[in-house]
Amino acid sequence: MVMENRVCIVGLGVVEPGGNTRGVAHKELLFHATRRALDDAGIERELIGGAITASSDFTEGRSLSNQYTLDSIGGVMKPCDLRLAEDGMHALFAGYMEVMVDPGLLMVVAAVQKPSERVGRRNGFHKILSACLDPIYNRPICNTVPHAESLEAVFGAMDARAYMERSRVTEELLARVAVKNINNAAAASGEPATAVEDVLASSELAWPLRDLTMAREKDAACTLILTSEKNAGKLRKEPVFISGVGWSTEGSHLAARSYGMSPDTQKAAHQAYRMAGIRRPEKEIDLAEVSDWYAHRELIHVEALGLCDPGETVLRIEDGGFDREGPIPVNVSGGLLGKGNSLIVSGLLRVAEVARRIRGDAVDVTSRKVCVGLAHSWGGFISPTAGVAVLSKW
Amino acid sequence: MARKVAIVGVGMQKFEFCKVETIEEMVFDVARNALEDARLSKDDIDAVVTGSAVDAFCGIVNSDKVATDGAGGFLKPTMRNSTSGSSAVSTPILGYNHVASGMYDIVMVICYEKMSENASAQAVFNTVYDEAYVRPIGLNVPIQCGLEARAYLHRYGLTERQMAKVSVKNRGNAISNPYAQLPMKLTVDDVMASPYLSWPVKLLDTSPVTDGARAVILASEDVARELTDSPVWIRGTGRGADSVWFMGRANPDLGRLDYAYLAARQAYEMAGIKDPAVEIDYAEVYDPFTFKEMQHCEALGLCPEGGAGRMIDEGVSWKDGALPVNASGGLQGEGNPIGAGMSRLNWCYLQIQGKAGDCQVSKDVNTAVCNAWGGMYQYNAVMVIGRD
Numbered sequence: 001m002v003m004e005n006r007v008c009i010v011g012l013g014v015v016e017p018g019g020n021t022r023g024v025a026h027k028e029l030l031f032h033a034t035r036r037a038l039d040d041a042g043i044e045r046e047l048i049g050g051a052i053t054a055s056s057d058f059t060e061g062r063s064l065s066n067q068y069t070l071d072s073i074g075g076v077m078k079p080c081d082l083r084l085a086e087d088g089m090h091a092l093f094a095g096y097m098e099v100m101v102d103p104g105l106l107m108v109v110a111a112v113q114k115p116s117e118r119v120g121r122r123n124g125f126h127k128i129l130s131a132c133l134d135p136i137y138n139r140p141i142c143n144t145v146p147h148a149e150s151l152e153a154v155f156g157a158m159d160a161r162a163y164m165e166r167s168r169v170t171e172e173l174l175a176r177v178a179v180k181n182i183n184n185a186a187a188a189s190g191e192p193a194t195a196v197e198d199v200l201a202s203s204e205l206a207w208p209l210r211d212l213t214m215a216r217e218k219d220a221a222c223t224l225i226l227t228s229e230k231n232a233g234k235l236r237k238e239p240v241f242i243s244g245v246g247w248s249t250e251g252s253h254l255a256a257r258s259y260g261m262s263p264d265t266q267k268a269a270h271q272a273y274r275m276a277g278i279r280r281p282e283k284e285i286d287l288a289e290v291s292d293w294y295a296h297r298e299l300i301h302v303e304a305l306g307l308c309d310p311g312e313t314v315l316r317i318e319d320g321g322f323d324r325e326g327p328i329p330v331n332v333s334g335g336l337l338g339k340g341n342s343l344i345v346s347g348l349l350r351v352a353e354v355a356r357r358i359r360g361d362a363v364d365v366t367s368r369k370v371c372v373g374l375a376h377s378w379g380g381f382i383s384p385t386a387g388v389a390v391l392s393k394w
Numbered sequence: 395m396a397r398k399v400a401i402v403g404v405g406m407q408k409f410e411f412c413k414v415e416t417i418e419e420m421v422f423d424v425a426r427n428a429l430e431d432a433r434l435s436k437d438d439i440d441a442v443v444t445g446s447a448v449d450a451f452c453g454i455v456n457s458d459k460v461a462t463d464g465a466g467g468f469l470k471p472t473m474r475n476s477t478s479g480s481s482a483v484s485t486p487i488l489g490y491n492h493v494a495s496g497m498y499d500i501v502m503v504i505c506y507e508k509m510s511e512n513a514s515a516q517a518v519f520n521t522v523y524d525e526a527y528v529r530p531i532g533l534n535v536p537i538q539c540g541l542e543a544r545a546y547l548h549r550y551g552l553t554e555r556q557m558a559k560v561s562v563k564n565r566g567n568a569i570s571n572p573y574a575q576l577p578m579k580l581t582v583d584d585v586m587a588s589p590y591l592s593w594p595v596k597l598l599d600t601s602p603v604t605d606g607a608r609a610v611i612l613a614s615e616d617v618a619r620e621l622t623d624s625p626v627w628i629r630g631t632g633r634g635a636d637s638v639w640f641m642g643r644a645n646p647d648l649g650r651l652d653y654a655y656l657a658a659r660q661a662y663e664m665a666g667i668k669d670p671a672v673e674i675d676y677a678e679v680y681d682p683f684t685f686k687e688m689q690h691c692e693a694l695g696l697c698p699e700g701g702a703g704r705m706i707d708e709g710v711s712w713k714d715g716a717l718p719v720n721a722s723g724g725l726q727g728e729g730n731p732i733g734a735g736m737s738r739l740n741w742c743y744l745q746i747q748g749k750a751g752d753c754q755v756s757k758d759v760n761t762a763v764c765n766a767w768g769g770m771y772q773y774n775a776v777m778v779i780g781r782d
Contacts, residue, residue, distance in 0.1 A: 005395070058455040063448040063521040064478055067769045070638050077644050077653065079660050081635045081773070082488060085449070085456065085476035094473065094488065100495035101396045132455035136416060249442075249472040252459040267469050383456045385472070 005103040007096050008232050008239035009391070011041025011225035012352045017218035017340035021116060026060065026219075030072040030112040033221035037108070038074075041225045042236040048073075048225075049105040050080025050098055053112075054091040056344050056383075058128050061117065073110045073223060080105060088222065089347030089377040089387035093245050095226045103228035111345045112221040123217055126151040132382040138254045153205035153214065155381045160208050160296040162260025167310065169299060171208050173317050175199035177295040178213045178337050180323060185334025187324075213295035218340025222348040224355075240355040243372075244278065244390035246271030252384055262297075264386040265304035265376065273306075276390040278372075281306040285390075286370045287357055288328060289350035291378035292335040298322075301376055302330060305388070329368075332357070347377025347387055354391050396494040400618035400625035401779060403432025404740040405609030409575040409729030412510035413605035417457060420607040421506050422464035428502065428609035429466075432621060436466030439611075440498035445485025445505040447478045447732035447768065450518045452508040465504045465609075478522070479682060479768025481505060482735030483775035487631045489612050490777075499614045506607035507731035515603050522770055524639075535682075536600065538640070538771055540592025543685045545649035547594060550700035552688070554594050558585035559706045560684035561598050564720050567713055568727025570752035573737075575729030576602050599684040601730035608736045610743070626746050629761070630665030630778035632657040638770045654693035654767065654774040661763070661776040662695070670695035670763065674778075676745050676755060677717065678738035678764040681724040690765055691719060694776065718755045721745070738764040742779055 013036025015021075015029050024032075030053075038045060051073045055066040062068060066083035075081055080098050084090050088111030095109040115123045126149050130142035145151050163169065175196045182194045194212070202211040232239040248267035250257060269281070278284050288307055292298035299317075303310045307328050308321070316322065322330035333339065333353040336346055354373035356362040371393045379385040405428030413420060421444075429436060442465045444458040454460055458474035465472075473492075475485040482505060489503035509515050516534040523529040547553065559582055568577035580598065588598040618625040634656030636643045645652040658670075667673045677696055681687035688702030696717055697705040705711050711719035722728055722741040742762035744750040761780035767773070 056456060057449045062525070063450050063518060064476070064770060066476060067478065067522070067635075067773070068524070068638055070635055070769075075635060076637045077634065077656060079633060079656065081633045082475060082484060083477045083769070083773075085446075085458070085474045090473050094491070097491040097495035097497055100497070101491055103395070128455055131453065132459070134416070134418070134460050135454065247471045247473070248469055249459065249462050249467055251463045251468050253463070263469055268471075271471070379456075383459055385459070 005100050006229040006241055007099045007226055008229055008241045009224050009355050010227055010232050010235050010237055010239050011037040012355055013037030013040055013223045014349065014352050015221040017220040017342045021114065021219040026112055026114040027069065027072045029114060029219065029221040030069050030110060033223040034073045034108065034110060037223040037225050040237060045074030047106050048078055048108050050078055051075030051108045052082045052084065052091045052094050053110050054084040054086045054088045054344055055111060056085060058131060059113065059115065059343055069112060073108050087347050087377050087379045087383060087385055087387060088344045089351065089389065090247060092224065092348060092351055092389060093247055093387065096242055096245055099226050099228050103230055105227060106231065107226040108223060109226060110223040111348045113342045113345045114219045115217040115343065116219050121149050129382055134253065141254065150206055153209045156214060156294045157206035157209045159259050160294060163296045163300055164208065166260050167313055169314055172196060173314060174208065174213055174295040176317055177298050181292055181331050181335040181337040184324060184332055185338025188334065209294060215293050215336035215341035218342055220342035220345045220349060222345050222352050224348065224352060238359060240358045241392045241394065242389060243392045244272035244276030247385065247387040250384040257384060260300065262300050262304040262386060264384060265301050265378065268386045268388040269305045272388040272390050278390065282308065284372055285328060285374050286368065286372050287332065287354065288330050288374040289333060289353045290330060290376040291346065292331055292337050293341060293378060293380050295337060297378065298330065301378065305374065305376060350375040350377060351389055358391055358393050397496055398615040399490050399493040399628045400613050400615065401610055401628065401743050402613045402618055402621050403428045403611040404743050405431065406573050406740060407607060408573045409604045409606035409731060411575065411603060417452060417461050417506060417508050418464040421461040421504055424607045424609040425465045425502060425504060428611050432611045434611065438500055439466050439502045440500050441471040441492055442467035442502045442504065443473050443475065443485060443489040443492060445475045445481035445733045446507055447476060447481055448518060450521060451515065452511045461506060465502055477769050477773050479732050479735060480766040480773045480775045481733040481768065482738060482766035483764060483777050484633060486610055486736060486739055486777060487633065487775055490628050490631055493612050493614050499617050501612045503610045503612060504607065505733045505736040507733045508605050509603045509731060510605050536592040536595055539683050540595050542648045543595050543683065545647060546685055546689055549647065549649035552703040555582055555586065556703040556706055557599055557684040558582045560681065560687050561585045561726055563712055564681060564724040564726035567721050568723025571723045571728055574723050574727050575604055576727055577723065595683055601682045601725040604729035604731040606729060606731040606734045608734045608740050610736065610739060624781065626743055626779055626781060628777060629780050630661035632660030632776040634774050635769055636772040638772060640771060643772065651689055651693050651774065653772055654690060657774040657776045658694045661778050665778040667778065671697065674717065674761055674763050675757060676742065676759040676762040677719045678722065678741050679719050680735060680738060680766045681720060681726050682730055686767060687719065687724065690767065694763055694765060713755055721753050721755050735766055738766065739777060746779065746781060
């Protein structure tokens, strides 16, 4: 039965993180991603009914950075236009609701990030991180960190310590997570493999965080085209259904945040699973792409998503349960650790990766068939939000 | 298909040049007021939608995350809209989508802005432009609007005195508004004598820099009918955005806002309104500059194209006129905390409910329209609300 307003992805276009973006303006990055998405769906921009972009002003050095991208996605003089200052995955959620309201729409949702335009070590991310905190109670804490540039690593390390304490996961196991993701990405690009020893030998940023267990920022852009099932029948690509979505925000005060766990992910997953009718995620989900901003965050998220019982995480890593050929492959694409962290684009990229694998046209096709996949995004310490999307073949 | 969505409560607070409260406290205040107005508790709220223009005003990255706790959004779905000034109406439209799509039943919509935290709001506005081609020219809002106002007056043969009358009307109306920042009893000559900021825009043609917040609670039909006997429905929504290159717009004439006409057309089609000048009882029109109210009245079909001058001359848009516009004082009189211009929607709701206090117009109000303008001066959002 064709349901009128089941929402599906009918086109996707990606400018992969890590490519050469020198001389390509951030508007152009998004244009290329959108062009690919339109070609993928086999449509032209005249058919686009609405456009949503998400962005964050400070990471792009421009106020109203989200508005600035309108021309790149064919959004000029289109009726359903929204601009979000959010993680990119929220553009998918807003687009989802737009199509639910008007099933006749062809909706473009997109995000772009070009951190390489920022100057300084790690692109001056520590300044953005301190600016996201409440200026009266929280921000002064940043001044107590001896080297301002290590601010992110200090926050990440506190989180990692809390998680390690609770879960008994060791540094070596965290290194194995990083190795899995880095090698997943390397397998696709043909680069030499990394060993656990290499990760443990990489420079320590703030114990236990190391250079290779913290994702590095990379430029990227991603565009998805959404429409209803009824509309999708007219297009050439087989649609990928969005069967559940959920998002949630935790408080922003440092002292009130939960360290070493992710209640926002839990809430978001709960909502998405309820919509998708998923009761046993560990059995029903074939593949997951989750935020691995830091190696330990992958494990926190996998637990919060219900893909693994918290008591069994150690065992699962040792058994290779999240590997490419394991029962639930996690971050087969390489994730953020392997491919790079494109901040607000990362979430939308996870969705694109899962959609590709469901369609079976990923660059490195896994042997297994993927019918139900999960994409997860986490806003990092700058934005304590989580988003979950469950995608399915039918 | 889309579900019906009602407004069940609004939260107000006084607009000021510099509020002592933090963003979190401002947001808490209006959220509390809205919950009381709707007789709900924060646990009843399913999702929170926030709107604010530019983070650089308050200097906090993702400032909505700091505001979330105060809005009752802790561990709930939150989403932040940001289309500069038009966040004022595009944010409730995003909230409308939350409910109309069937995702949530009760949604808190919060708009806030704290502009007093930076040295110059206009220096911040310069950072919205392209850094290579436009930013170095030093463009900001008054300069861009000077260009637009000149083109508009020229295109339709309107005068600066007609612009001045809008300022007199709105600042005068604000005297009855307890939340207003800049109520003033003015004459046209006072406005004409104020200094030019960017010809033909004068100081008293503009709106002030403001801190403030507003809240609106939206609910699905089932919930709304439980809460009230006379729900106010969102009957139409519309949005339109032209190219961000103002020299490359679909209509290169800056005097005509094609995107605003596009937004209004959608909203009226959805609401089934054929002749807005007759069917709309009350309007809150976005008036950061006096000529913007005139342009928007035309785009919203409240007067014929080019007829905004006659509309103000003949007293149609005055508080006791046939089609009152901005009886609250608008942005000119009430204050202009960019995103929190959602006050326009709040006042439409209050007028329909007959709860506008001294700002209440004498005629019956069943259907009202509000709009907001923003983005990079090329985005318009329109909302029509009304009784059954």
